[in-house]
Amino acid sequence: MQKLLxxxxxxxxxxxxxxxxxxxxxxLASVAVVLIAGGTFVTLLIYKRSAxxxxxxxxxxxxxxxxxxxxxxxxxxxGLLEMSVCVGIYPPAPIEGELAASLQLGLFxxxxxxVLSFVGILKIDALTPAMHRGKxxxxxxxxxxxxxxxxxx
Amino acid sequence: MNTLICAxxxxxxxxxxxxxxxxxxxxxxxxxxxxxxxxxxxxxLSRASAVLASYLDCQKKYxxxxxxxxxxxxxxxxxxxxxxEGTERLDSWNPMPAKSLLxxxxxxxxxxxxxxxxxxxxxxxxxxxxPVDGGYRGRPAIGAAALALLKENGGRDTQPADxxxxxxxxxxxxxxxxxxxxxxxxxSVFGGTGASTxxxxxxxxKEDLKxxxxxxxxxxxxxxxxxxxxxxxGELAAKAENFDLATKMATEFYTYLFESGDWHFNSLYxxxxxxxxLMKYQHWGNEQVNPAHFVDLLAGLACLxxxxxxxxxxxxxxxxxxxxxxxxxxxxxxxxxxxxxGLLTLFLAGMIHKGQIAPSFAEMANRPRDVYWxxxxxxxxxxxxxxxxxxxxxxxxxxxxxxxxxxxxxxxxERRLKLLPGEAAAGDHIDYNRPELALGRPDISSGEVFHSxxxxxxDIDGPLRQELARxxxxxxxxxxxxxxxxxxxxxxxKSNRERMAGAGAFPK
Numbered sequence: 044m045q046k047l048l049x050x051x052x053x054x055x056x057x058x059x060x061x062x063x064x065x066x067x068x069x070x071l072a073s074v075a076v077v078l079i080a081g082g083t084f085v086t087l088l089i090y091k092r093s094a095x096x097x098x099x100x101x102x103x104x105x106x107x108x109x110x111x112x113x114x115x116x117x118x119x120x121x122g123l124l125e126m127s128v129c130v131g132i133y134p135p136a137p138i139e140g141e142l143a144a145s146l147q148l149g150l151f152x153x154x155x156x157x158v159l160s161f162v163g164i165l166k167i168d169a170l171t172p173a174m175h176r177g178k179x180x181x182x183x184x185x186x187x188x189x190x191x192x193x194x195x196x
Numbered sequence: 197m198n199t200l201i202c203a204x205x206x207x208x209x210x211x212x213x214x215x216x217x218x219x220x221x222x223x224x225x226x227x228x229x230x231x232x233x234x235x236x237x238x239x240x241l242s243r244a245s246a247v248l249a250s251y252l253d254c255q256k257k258y259x260x261x262x263x264x265x266x267x268x269x270x271x272x273x274x275x276x277x278x279x280x281e282g283t284e285r286l287d288s289w290n291p292m293p294a295k296s297l298l299x300x301x302x303x304x305x306x307x308x309x310x311x312x313x314x315x316x317x318x319x320x321x322x323x324x325x326x327p328v329d330g331g332y333r334g335r336p337a338i339g340a341a342a343l344a345l346l347k348e349n350g351g352r353d354t355q356p357a358d359x360x361x362x363x364x365x366x367x368x369x370x371x372x373x374x375x376x377x378x379x380x381x382x383x384s385v386f387g388g389t390g391a392s393t394x395x396x397x398x399x400x401x402k403e404d405l406k407x408x409x410x411x412x413x414x415x416x417x418x419x420x421x422x423x424x425x426x427x428x429x430g431e432l433a434a435k436a437e438n439f440d441l442a443t444k445m446a447t448e449f450y451t452y453l454f455e456s457g458d459w460h461f462n463s464l465y466x467x468x469x470x471x472x473x474l475m476k477y478q479h480w481g482n483e484q485v486n487p488a489h490f491v492d493l494l495a496g497l498a499c500l501x502x503x504x505x506x507x508x509x510x511x512x513x514x515x516x517x518x519x520x521x522x523x524x525x526x527x528x529x530x531x532x533x534x535x536x537x538g539l540l541t542l543f544l545a546g547m548i549h550k551g552q553i554a555p556s557f558a559e560m561a562n563r564p565r566d567v568y569w570x571x572x573x574x575x576x577x578x579x580x581x582x583x584x585x586x587x588x589x590x591x592x593x594x595x596x597x598x599x600x601x602x603x604x605x606x607x608x609x610e611r612r613l614k615l616l617p618g619e620a621a622a623g624d625h626i627d628y629n630r631p632e633l634a635l636g637r638p639d640i641s642s643g644e645v646f647h648s649x650x651x652x653x654x655d656i657d658g659p660l661r662q663e664l665a666r667x668x669x670x671x672x673x674x675x676x677x678x679x680x681x682x683x684x685x686x687x688x689x690k691s692n693r694e695r696m697a698g699a700g701a702f703p704k
Binding site for chain 2: 098099100101102103105106107109172173174175176177178180
């Protein structure tokens with residue numbers, strides 16, 4: 044499992060026992076896997092619900108922003124969670140190493156959830172009502188301004 | 197072949213209803229139209245002509261959309277050059293080959309003296325001299341006298357340009373063929389032209405054309421309007437005060453025909469309304485343009501009912517409105533489920549197109565991915581296609597006429613008519629922002645209706661995609677829109693009567 048964190052040195056930092064380091068890496072990798080899988084699942088679930096509830100009441104709204112795509116940014120939360128876990132379980136070591144590892148792991152989980160969610164939204168048609176399928180794009184995820192269509196659910 | 201013969205102003209209004217019903221896809225596959233009216237410039241006929249011209253234009257431009265499905269065969273005025281698109285005119289046949297009844301007898305040189313005596317016996321001098329180019333002025337006897345010559349005129353081939361002759365030739369050809377021959381006549385029994393036409397023409401078909409295999413149906417309309425003004429004192433014209441008497445005489449006449457065995461009708465539809473609409477008196481000619489009425493729609497439905505059914509035995513149907521119930525709803529119409537679905541589908545498609553989609557054509561072209569059906573069926577084609585308002589001018593013209601037809605009928609809404617709720621279409625406008633009202637569903641939001649249309653338009657499965665790919669862009673769009681609105685109508689429309697009863701409008 045720890046091979047998942049391939050860019051983190053397998054050798055423990057100075058003052059940390061090898062077994063402890065291995066256990067920490069395995070734990071961090073496991074948490075990352077859970078957060079990536081769970082995060083992607085949760086993101087897709089919320090996206091699906093949001094897309095289904097998005098019912099443009101008029102043509103102007105239909106041509107407006109596609110707000111459900113913004114849910115891919117939920118991956119940031121899972122990245123932060125991974126960072127928190129990392130800070131919590133990181134063994135006593137120089138603070139620079141702990142911060143660097145936390146940022147790297149957080150970024151890794153964030154990117155993984157973001158990419159997997161985005162690809163899932165693009166590829167799994169069942170998640171998106173047919174009328175919205177043309178609008179699934181990265182541009183819509185970055186389109187943070189605009190009045191969303193009224194939710195009739 | 198199906199043939200519809202409309203007589204007089206009432207017949208012309210029934211014909212207009214038939215056009216609107218056929219536009220909704222409710223008509224037969226093919227229909228021949230023939231108009232009988234001494235008043236060839238009748239305003240009601242001009243309006244029906246305008247609807248037909250617009251219908252034909254749409255049929256040509258938007259093929260196989262599910263709308264405008266009936267192919268019409270009709271006669272244009274003799275000697276008229278082939279019409280340009282959208283300018284076709286219906287010919288109106290004047291059975292009276294003379295300016296007045298007296299002239300008619302004078303023309304018949306062999307029998308002038310004898311016929312003159314008969315004329316003096318049966319008609320007042322005023323009736324004999326009254327010009328009949330404006331119709332028969334509520335005097336069916338005048339028209340009946342002219343139509344007595346139908347056998348003579350119809351049997352000859354010397355006047356190919358004559359409308360009656362053209363009809364006779366067409367019916368003769370039908371009767372010699374293998375297909376079933378159905379003829380439907382529509383007209384009032386309380387005016388002049390209709391009352392004088394229905395029986396003579398049916399007799400002519402059965403006896404003179406030897407049309408035993410022809411099935412003949414009639415929509416006999418009894419008074420459903422009255423005049424608020426009066427023609428000038430002493431003027432020979434249709435007068436509301438005579439309507440009831442004329443109707444009584446007509447029913448007695450038809451009873452006599454039935455009892456005496458001189459009965460040529462296979463189906464007879466008596467259609468009326470017990471609260472006649474008050475209308476301003478209008479002279480003949482272009483001035484005679486009466487607003488569309490619910491009874492015209494009933495006459496149109498009677499016509500379609502007759503052509504749709506393969507009945508070999510004779511039937512007599514009575515369609516009217518009982519005085520006990522406060523509202524006229526879709527359930528009061530014969531075959532209401534199909535009629536409701538067809539008419540509401542057309543109405544909703546028109547509303548959604550004009551109110552929502554058409555104004556966004558340009559924006560859709562700029563943001564093609566935002567509307568899935570547009571992206572898939574238009575923008576992603578090679579070369580990419582767009583939708584342009586110019587391509588829908590024919591549709592817009594028809595829709596304006598259709599809208600007006602509904603609004604004129606809906607003036608009854610103040611009292612009883614509840615086909616489209618009064619809030620959706622009344623007075624002089626349709627509220628394009630409230631399609632849910634047109635569906636009779638104020639409990640749902642307009643947004644939900646529109647969203648539902650978009651959702652159904654995006655549901656493009658494989659076979660449909662292939663079918664649509666072969667059509668022109670406007671036809672592709674209209675077919676998709678029709679399918680979506682039809683689904684929506686079938687999903688949302690419940691029995692108005694049930695819902696009204698639920699709301700305490702009247703007892704269950």
